Amino acid sequence: MSDIIKNSVMDHLLKLQCHFTWNLLGEDVDIDSVEERLNDQLVYLPDATKHRMYNFLAYLKHLKGDHEEAMIQLQKAEAHIQESSITEDSDVRRTVMYGNFAWVFYHQNQFIKSSTYAEKVDTILKQYESPPEKNTLLLDRYGEQGWAYLSFTGKYYQCALECFEQALKLDPEDPEMNSGHAMAVYRMEGFSYSRNTENRSFPLLERAVNLNPRDTVLKVLLAVKCQHMKKYDQGAMLIEQALQEQPESPYVLRNVAIFYRKDKKINEAIAMLKKAVSLTPNSITVHYQLAKCYKDLIRMPTDYNKQQNAEAIANAIFHSEKAVELNRSSVGPHILLAQVYMKANEHQKAKEEFYKTLNMNDIDSQQKQELHFYWALHLKHLRGSESEAVRHFKEVIEIQNPTWFRKTAIKELKKLEETMRLGSHH
Template identity: 65%
Template sequence: MKKLCSSSKNAEAQIQESSKSEDADVKRTVMYGNFAWVFFHQNQFIKSLTYAKKVRTILKQYESPPRKQTLLLDIYGEQGWTYLSFTGKYYQRAAECFEKALELDPEDPESNSGLPWLCIEWKVSDTVATQKTNERAVNLNPSDTVVKVLLALKYLYMKNHDQGAMLIEQALQEQPESPYVLRYVATFYKRRGQIDNAIAIFKKILTLTPTSCAVYYQLGTCFKQLIRMPKALKGQSTHDNRQQNAEAIANAIFYSEKAVELNRSSVAAHNLLINVYMKTNEYQKAKEVFGKALTIKSMRCEEKQELHLSWAQYLMNSRKSESEAVRHFKEVIKIQSETWFRGTAIKKLQSLAETMIVQNAMDATGHALLGYIHQQRGQDIAALEYYEKALLLDPDNQEYLEACSALQATLS
């Protein structure tokens, strides 16, 4: 608590020294509001109220409409960029702040720069409207190289490759040593399919930020794209082709393993390494990393669904292990988060069940799986019919018996 109060005093002193009066008021308003929020959630209500009153005192000085609009514009901008400094779950709030700022002043340079950033990082809807926002941001910020590379990525999405490439060249000339700019340049090349160019840029970034998990991850994904399966090499089985493929495999493994090593809690890095091992038929290594990934405490529901879905598809398609695949499809479906991963798992499981029944109409497992799928969709009557059919075919199956009893109780 003492440390928090000390931080408040130090921050206020720095604001006073480094900012003009109006800028200082904006920063103090944001800072006081943050401290009021922190103290409130720590049940320090007197301190919280003290900071809330400080906010109110500043706002009273800006009660006239023009001054109030100026203050609010800067506050929304500060809040937007603050939210962007945290994880993706705060990006929605960042977008709302920038949109509020643009309602007050559509030509505000900071907010026009913030929204294009969100379009790339958060994948906000790609529309002509967001392209115009990017173009306006470039016009308002002609010296902002980051905005240029963001617009280049937007042009790429809009199939205007030449315009995007021109902006990328400008960015490379203006800031050839900026890791932040180079990151988007590499992303441009990667999305355009120029993997060798993307790798060269990512390697350059690595010399500037040698411990970046994100850069190792990106290099891993690039080399993974260059891996060619044995069937694809049959018609071109030259020494050079095999050598290039072996190098792509070695590099994909190296950079993916390094990404995991640098950030043990990165689900994306684990998932990449698993997929590289799956693609190179390293089943035991893939299984080991998959097990480690499941122990990550900070894993979100969607990430867990993706992990199980990818593993289930690998087990079914490459390992021909239907029973194990079914178990992992069910793990995806168990997580009650309506995502693409869950919908895909249900479709894959239904397709597998129908195939089982086509191959053998007396297959109890196939009927039980259809019962499970209908149950997940809230179709309890149809689910009960399928489970009863499964129980007739396999009378001693405890799972089917319990499912029938539960459904009967629900429907009675």
């Protein structure tokens, strides 16, 4: 086939709104990890949005170069829309999917089929050219795009937020868009290392829970936020409700565990996470949270708790290493693994993990602060390493982000320099 036809098909494809044109870059994620997450969601999240997950899985298969498997996922998306199309708006749900079909056929060098699917999208767009129909179409697309960004990686949360904001301009009462908007803000707050981050997500989560009374995951996220804002009774009530309504949901269990851990109920948190890990054995989030819980249980060994301490160390290392193995590009588990080695007095391993993590491509300035901070604390307690600790506290302070780590490093540095000064006088 001539290059002219191939190029004209490509011009058409670039105008489509679908996963292939949303700038979801494969190098930003561990693709297997995102796939694992989506497969879990297909099992445990409501049926209504399964076509979106299949659509997204098709794109991930493309990123891995497996276009046959991508086609299978798109056929599943189509079958799901077919089965669940009770409304006349089922064509709306097909636009992103047809766009993805067009791209996959193009990558299989089937340019006529590719062109046919691109034209199917155009036909639907013509039917929905004027409001209010156009709003229905845009609302669905912003939703699909927003959830794709939210499911990809933290770098894309801002893009997700913008999609949901656009959707809410079209329909401020839409339950699903309110849910996505609240989740995007909640996740972005979780990314901020400042200990007094604004609580923008609280009213958004409250509103989303009112609009989605059956969404137990939203309830638990709101509970965690209530806890952060010292609204303990409201938080506890929401946790109780969610556990009654969906005691077998791994998403409920792992967020309840986060609530318990913050409440210092470490053993209860571990019990929840063990149940979650039995349901989703390859969830990086569950292993990461388990590692955090076991790290909290590590104490300075005394005769009576040596056995428990050894178990806590072994479990913390196991789950940290598992989280790293499941997603090598995620910085958080690497930082945690370094911290676990430090607490376990595995100095050499801690040092190796520290430098390896510091040199990761995706590490941001706040994560560097966190890493240098904990490494400095570790060195402070190592005999003869005080001057090294000073150097790393200074590294934290040199990064200008006004985080808790920076504020605490300034205090720690003053204390340490004072101790060293007094020591040199003796």
